[in-house]
Amino acid sequence: MKGAIVQCLGDLVKSNFGNDKWEQSLETAGMSKTTFFTPIQNVDDEKVMKIIESLCKVAKISPAQAADAFGEYWVNVYAPKVYNSYFKGTNSSKELLLKMDSIHDNVTKNIPNAHPPRFEYEWKGPQTMIIKYKSNRGLIDILMGLVKGVGKYYKEDLKVTKLSSDRLQVIFPN
Ligand code: HEM
DSSP states (O other): OBHHHHHHHHHHHHHHHOHHHHHHHHHHTTSOTTOOOOTTSBOOHHHHHHHHHHHHHHHTOOHHHHHHHHHHHIIIIIHHHHSGGGGTTOOSHHHHHHHHHHHHHHHTTTSTTOOOOEEEEEEEETTEEEEEEEOSSOOHHHHHHHHHHHHHHTTOOOEEEEEETTEEEEEOOO
């Protein structure tokens, strides 16, 4: 997975729980506490999962809480700073979520070994969308945290429900 994900996790843990908690998370994951991540480097998926597991222990939060915190931070703090251009011209959760498939395709196009998640969209009604999640990583809970983060970004009250390990339902406000 791209180092951007780990860098964002680090920023989040440092600002919410303190520097020492991040260092402890890295050490618990079997890494040096001074490990530095750049956005475009590749980090083994296993390592990323290990870091997430460790920081749940260190910060005493559940995986679902970690997914929500990550989703909120990625969409509201990290991505607007690092990937600002993708937010230009989008004015609602619906618009941004519909752009997510092509954004992931674009942002990783020129990066060797990237395996971005891909999405398909299906409408059940004018305000009810199903997101089909296509990835071998099985991170639907993180996807859910990210979708909720998009709702926060646009100050829209989204109802997000997990239908299965690869489908989420999102109801947009009227
Ligand atoms: C402008 C905003 C965003 C950018 C630039 C972005 C970019 C990325 C990048 C570079 C990765 C790593 C891919 C890899 O290493 O192969 C990633 C992972 C991921 N992104 Fe985004 N992302 C954004 C917003 C979102 C949002 C809003 C969602 C939810 C709809 C989302 C869902 C995911 C998921 C679930 C993963 C984990 C990888 C997987 O499941 O396979 N992202 N994203």
